[in-house]
Amino acid sequence: MSLPATRSPELKTNPSHMKFEKLRGTFGYSLTILSVFIILLAVISIYIFVFSKGLSTFFVDKLHLWDFLSGTEWNPTRSEEAGGPVFGVFAFIYGSFVVTFLAAAIAAPIGIGSAIFMTEIAPKWGRKLLQPVVELLVGIPSVVYGFTGLTLLVPFIREHIGGLGFSLLAGVIVLSIMILPTITSISVDTLLTVSPEIKAGSYALGATRWQTIWRLIMRASAPGFVTAVIFGMARAFGEALAVQMVIGNSKRMPTSLLDPGSTITSVITMNMGNTVPGTLENNVLWSLALILLLMSTVFIFAVRLIGQRGRLMS
Amino acid sequence: MDCVSEVLSGEATHQPRWFGSLGAPQALQERLAERAQDVPAVKAETDVAIETRDLHVYYGKNHALKGINITFYKNEITALIGPSGCGKSTYLRSLNRMNDTIPTAKTTGHILLNGEDLNRPDIDVWALRKRVGMVFQRPNPFNKSIYENIAFAPRFHGIKKKSTLDDVVEEALRRAALWDEVKDRLHESAFALSGGQQQRLCIARALAIEPDVLLLDEPAAALDPISTAKIEELLLDLKKRYTVIIVTHNMQQAARISDRTAFFYEGELIEYNPTHKLFTNPDKQATEDYVSGRFG
Ligand SMILES: Nc1ncnc2c1ncn2[C@@H]1O[C@H](COP(=O)(O)OP(=O)(O)OP(=O)(O)O)[C@@H](O)[C@H]1O
Ligand SMILES: [Mg+2]
Numbered sequence: 095m096s097l098p099a100t101r102s103p104e105l106k107t108n109p110s111h112m113k114f115e116k117l118r119g120t121f122g123y124s125l126t127i128l129s130v131f132i133i134l135l136a137v138i139s140i141y142i143f144v145f146s147k148g149l150s151t152f153f154v155d156k157l158h159l160w161d162f163l164s165g166t167e168w169n170p171t172r173s174e175e176a177g178g179p180v181f182g183v184f185a186f187i188y189g190s191f192v193v194t195f196l197a198a199a200i201a202a203p204i205g206i207g208s209a210i211f212m213t214e215i216a217p218k219w220g221r222k223l224l225q226p227v228v229e230l231l232v233g234i235p236s237v238v239y240g241f242t243g244l245t246l247l248v249p250f251i252r253e254h255i256g257g258l259g260f261s262l263l264a265g266v267i268v269l270s271i272m273i274l275p276t277i278t279s280i281s282v283d284t285l286l287t288v289s290p291e292i293k294a295g296s297y298a299l300g301a302t303r304w305q306t307i308w309r310l311i312m313r314a315s316a317p318g319f320v321t322a323v324i325f326g327m328a329r330a331f332g333e334a335l336a337v338q339m340v341i342g343n344s345k346r347m348p349t350s351l352l353d354p355g356s357t358i359t360s361v362i363t364m365n366m367g368n369t370v371p372g373t374l375e376n377n378v379l380w381s382l383a384l385i386l387l388l389m390s391t392v393f394i395f396a397v398r399l400i401g402q403r404g405r406l407m408s
Numbered sequence: 409m410d411c412v413s414e415v416l417s418g419e420a421t422h423q424p425r426w427f428g429s430l431g432a433p434q435a436l437q438e439r440l441a442e443r444a445q446d447v448p449a450v451k452a453e454t455d456v457a458i459e460t461r462d463l464h465v466y467y468g469k470n471h472a473l474k475g476i477n478i479t480f481y482k483n484e485i486t487a488l489i490g491p492s493g494c495g496k497s498t499y500l501r502s503l504n505r506m507n508d509t510i511p512t513a514k515t516t517g518h519i520l521l522n523g524e525d526l527n528r529p530d531i532d533v534w535a536l537r538k539r540v541g542m543v544f545q546r547p548n549p550f551n552k553s554i555y556e557n558i559a560f561a562p563r564f565h566g567i568k569k570k571s572t573l574d575d576v577v578e579e580a581l582r583r584a585a586l587w588d589e590v591k592d593r594l595h596e597s598a599f600a601l602s603g604g605q606q607q608r609l610c611i612a613r614a615l616a617i618e619p620d621v622l623l624l625d626e627p628a629a630a631l632d633p634i635s636t637a638k639i640e641e642l643l644l645d646l647k648k649r650y651t652v653i654i655v656t657h658n659m660q661q662a663a664r665i666s667d668r669t670a671f672f673y674e675g676e677l678i679e680y681n682p683t684h685k686l687f688t689n690p691d692k693q694a695t696e697d698y699v700s701g702r703f704g
Contacts, residue, residue: 292550300565
């Protein structure tokens with residue numbers, strides 16, 4: 095069966111116009127592909143570079159992985175008679191984890207609490223007042239946090255709590271304030287996804303506001319809160335400058351929160367200027383960078399996993 | 409307002425034209441006639457479930473309800489009808505003080521449940537909402553399992569024992585005619601249910617706290633015809649135990665299931681009568697125009 099030819103002129107294709115459209119489509123397509131390609135390239139190069147540098151400590155310089163990870167002595171300048179330089183980074187890994195977890199433990203309840211205040215208790219003025227405060231906290235550069243901590247916090251700890259002031263505790267406090275806005279804003283976003291209809295359903299069953307918040311809104315938002323805390327921890331784990339300014343940068347294993355210590359990041363920033371590329375001392379710093387990279391990968395996967403589980407539940 | 413007075417002053421013709429616009433006129437007419445005997449214009453005081461006297465609701469300056477007097481009787485279904493924005497939902501929400509959750513809303517007048525005025529500041533609204541349950545237009549199950557959706561309210565109303573809770577959940581699901589469909593997957597997410605099942609779950613959730621009065625705001629508006637039929641059947645069954653008040657835009661639905669109907673227009677109650685009367689021989693011209701589809 096043959097169909098009649100198109101009779102309406104406005105429906106007929108205009109060859110030159112079509113050609114232009116096609117060209118434009120191809121151009122736009124290539125542009126987006128190119129952007130994706132650049133991002134992938136950047137990520138892949140970073141991984142390859144950090145891996146090759148970081149692993150050469152063990153494959154080229156033949157340091158034992160276990161000695162490196164579990165050793166508590168760090169002495170790049172130890173004399174040959176005494177056994178040569180030692181690079182045990184356990185104290186730094188320990189420092190990183192301690193300040194990260196403690197900072198999260200302080201910031202999580204405060205961040206989630208203020209998020210609930212902003213969305214549920216005083217959605218009108220609470221958010222109007224606190225939203226800009228939170229945004230402000232995000233925008234403050236870390237050197238300002240560090241400087242403030244150094245000037246106010248360190249002397250305060252020295253005089254009122256004890257020790258030198260430069261301590262894990264100072265790092266914990268500075269970090270907890272730095273990650274507070276991250277945790278708060280992600281928690282607010284999570285809480286805002288609980289629909290008003292669901293809340294109305296709860297009130298209509300005779301639930302009080304607190305019962306609704308505790309038994310319904312908090313539970314529904316739990317995966318989001320975990321995501322918020324993990325993002326906060328990722329930020330704390332990776333923060334270098336502010337921590338370095340207040341933590342004391344001692345290479346020894348800290349035995350209390352009031353002892354000075356180091357984190358993986360602070361060791362890298364403190365030492366990278368003093369080492370020559372290609373030397374063991376420099377490669378060891380890359381190995382530390384590799385640990386940071388792996389940890390941030392773990393954080394991201396954790397967040398993805400929780401996101402997926404949350405979606406499956408709903 | 410002008411529109412009302414214009415319509416009201418119009419001449420009443422008392423022809424049940426609305427049948428023309430409805431599906432199966434014969435069957436419906438018979439059904440209405442059949443029920444005419446069961447629904448006297450006024451019942452005894454002891455049959456009163458809940459009533460409002462001179463109820464006004466304001467949203468800021470918007471006077472949304474203007475002095476509504478309605479008496480609802482026990483074990484009856486009362487339908488609230490009227491064009492969009494006339495205040496049906498507002499009225500329904502005032503009956504369990506859900507308007508309290510809207511910051512701009514202000515309610516004056518009396519709401520009497522067993523002779524007790526519910527619209528007083530010293531009334532415990534949480535205890536009140538336990539006695540006056542509510543179901544919304546869009547099914548709104550919680551992000552929890554089927555079981556936990558039902559057990560949610562009984563838990564904080566004091567039932568802690570697992571076996572008692574199990575019984576409460578089963579009984580509520582049975583009354584909502586959902587038990588057979590979900591008994592094997594009580595601990596799966598409520599979101600896995602169909603829209604109609606979710607709405608029956610919400611009804612079950614409201615029944616689990618043993619209310620006296622059940623308010624439903626267009627409970628079938630978001631559902632397909634088969635689910636709607638199931639809900640209607642369920643409501644006819646529920647009125648044996650509860651007083652049911654339902655907002656509906658579906659004139660046939662009101663005619664099919666309700667014993668009494670209240671017609672609202674622009675915040676006023678135009679007519680409140682037994683359903684058979686309101687649909688076949690209304691007192692007001694405006695009512696007739698509305699039910700026959702002339703406006704609204
Ligand atoms: N939360 C609210 N805040 C302010 N005004 C409201 C609110 N809810 C309803 N109103 C106003 O009150 C009036 C009655 O609204 P209501 O929702 O009760 O009407 P309705 O009869 O239920 O309409 P529909 O059939 O569309 O659901 C309308 O003028 C509406 O704008
Ligand atoms: Mg409504």
